[in-house]
Amino acid sequence: MFAIGYFLKAVAHVLDYALTIYMWIVIAKVVLSWVNPDPYNPIVRIINSATDPLFYQIRKRIPVNLGMLDISPIIVFLAIYFIQIFVVSSLFHLARTFV
Numbered sequence: 001m002f003a004i005g006y007f008l009k010a011v012a013h014v015l016d017y018a019l020t021i022y023m024w025i026v027i028a029k030v031v032l033s034w035v036n037p038d039p040y041n042p043i044v045r046i047i048n049s050a051t052d053p054l055f056y057q058i059r060k061r062i063p064v065n066l067g068m069l070d071i072s073p074i075i076v077f078l079a080i081y082f083i084q085i086f087v088v089s090s091l092f093h094l095a096r097t098f099v
Contacts, residue, residue, distance in 0.1 A: 005098030012091035019080050019088070025050050026080075030073050051076075 029051045037044045058072040 001098050005095045008091050008095035008098065012088050012095060015091070016084060016088045019084055022050070023077065023080050026073050026076050029055075033070075 025047055029047050032044060032047060039045070039048075054076060055070075055072040058075050059070075062071075062075065064071055
């Protein structure tokens, strides 16, 4: 049974790291939206391809128009924070019950 606990702990750590990395990618996208970057730059293309599909889905489902303010990164931050607090913490707690 301890193997399941260690597996759940590892999944929780990987999920936590992946969410943190994605949060930094969203921060980079927000910073890039303030400047006019070269759209053919490989780093800009990677950031855009990692964030634009999720932002598009949020904009499509929550059509809030606040002028020039885009709230989709804020919603992504809240979702990442919720997942880190609820899901990752639950996985860590569940892993402790098996170990």
